[in-house]
Amino acid sequence: MNALHFARRLTAYALTSAWLGAHAQAGSAAASAPAADKKPFSLSIRPVVLDSADAAGTALGVDYDLQYSRAIFGRGGKESTGVGEDTVDPDKLPVLSSTFVNARLRGTLASSKEKNPNKLVDLSTDALREWDTNAGFFSLGGVFKFETDQGLDNKQHMFGISGQYSIPMGTLWPGDVGSLMLNYGSVKPTSNDARKAQVGNLDSFRRIEMELTYTLPVNRGKLWKLDFGYRHFQELNPPEAIKASGMDRNRLGIVRARLTPSDPSQKDWYFIQYSRGSLPFDKATERAVKIGWNLQLE
Numbered sequence: 001m002n003a004l005h006f007a008r009r010l011t012a013y014a015l016t017s018a019w020l021g022a023h024a025q026a027g028s029a030a031a032s033a034p035a036a037d038k039k040p041f042s043l044s045i046r047p048v049v050l051d052s053a054d055a056a057g058t059a060l061g062v063d064y065d066l067q068y069s070r071a072i073f074g075r076g077g078k079e080s081t082g083v084g085e086d087t088v089d090p091d092k093l094p095v096l097s098s099t100f101v102n103a104r105l106r107g108t109l110a111s112s113k114e115k116n117p118n119k120l121v122d123l124s125t126d127a128l129r130e131w132d133t134n135a136g137f138f139s140l141g142g143v144f145k146f147e148t149d150q151g152l153d154n155k156q157h158m159f160g161i162s163g164q165y166s167i168p169m170g171t172l173w174p175g176d177v178g179s180l181m182l183n184y185g186s187v188k189p190t191s192n193d194a195r196k197a198q199v200g201n202l203d204s205f206r207r208i209e210m211e212l213t214y215t216l217p218v219n220r221g222k223l224w225k226l227d228f229g230y231r232h233f234q235e236l237n238p239p240e241a242i243k244a245s246g247m248d249r250n251r252l253g254i255v256r257a258r259l260t261p262s263d264p265s266q267k268d269w270y271f272i273q274y275s276r277g278s279l280p281f282d283k284a285t286e287r288a289v290k291i292g293w294n295l296q297l298e
Contacts, residue, residue: 039298042067046271048292050110052117059115063292065106072127073099096132099141101125109150117288118252119149120279126162137166143183149281154192156280158207160185178214183207187235194283198241206236222259224269229254233280252277258294267296 046063103125110116128141143162148155166179189195189202196202210232217225231252238248254275261269273290 039067040069041298043297045295045297046290046292047295048108048273048290050108050115050117050288050290052115052289053287057115059110059112061108061110061116061290063106063108063290066104068103070101071098072101097130099127099129100139101127107150113150116150117282117286118275118279119151119281121148121150123147128162128164134168136168136171137164139164143185145183145185147280154189154194154281156187156189156192158183158185158187173216175217176215179212181209181211183209192281195242195247198245198247199239205238208232208234208236210234219260223257224260225258227254227256227258229256231277231279250278250280250282252279267294267298269294 042065044063044065048061048063049058050061051058103123105121105123107121108116108118113119122145124143124145126141126143128139130137130139140163141161143158143160145158146155147158160183162181162183164179164181167177169175169177171178185207186204187207188204192202210230212228212230214228215225216228229252231250233250235242235248242248252275254273256271256273259270259272261267263269270293271291273292274288275290276285276287278285
């Protein structure tokens with residue numbers, strides 16, 4: 001390990017905690033934070049004015065993202081990190097690992113469910129083994145999800161495996177962060193009139209879910225950061241009727257501009273967001289603009 005990699009790793013440990021307070025998941029999204037710096041509890045609330053080019057006009061709403069994380073097994077390596085010693089040998093820094101149980105609830109609540117462009121309410125819980133390496137943060141484990149919409153008209157649950165990766169801070173640009181999440185599992189609908197109308201049943205199906213997030217610091221004028229997000233849900237080997245109707249696939253892309261916060265803690269900031277696409281239970285691809293304020297509670 002050269003000096004640059006060693007300095008980057010030590011700096012990442014110091015900066016990640018501050019980043020977690022300021023970082024809002026795009027779409028919200030995102031893969032797991034580095035295990036060493038996880039907060040037990042985090043709540044992001046974003047009151048918004050949202051306008052969709054395809055839905056019935058403008059509405060008030062709130063984006064929410066509640067996360068909880070708890071370590072159930074310790075972390076560490078066979079060799080000393082050198083903390084408290086006169087010298088630190090970078091080649092002796094261990095690959096740190098730990099096991100976490102995580103829970104997350106996220107979605108958008110609008111003043112009218114008909115005016116909500118993305119209706120998915122996503123509740124997930126997972127148990128992941130996480131590894132902190134020079135190449136980034138990796139995790140692998142099992143996941144269970146419950147999905148519904150704002151009106152609770154459609155419901156389904158998923159059980160499967162989850163893999164996540166977060167790039168080291170500053171990989172592509174000073175201060176940038178990014179993550180990739182992949183879920184694979186079996187989805188069992190319990191209430192879905194649109195699907196039942198197409199195939200006549202609510203049988204289980206296999207699905208791959210992918211989420212990408214990337215945050216780029218800008219710090220020019222009032223523009224503080226840019227968030228990019230992409231979510232993809234793909235049913236595997238769908239019935240012809242489902243494929244013909246387009247219900248086998250949902251994709252959503254997001255670009256969010258964060259304005260420079262006046263709060264010294266950088267937890268609260270205003271933003272403008274544009275999205276295009278759909279999530280499960282959305283009836284059509286929609287384009288939407290959100291203007292709002294992020295409030296971060298820990």
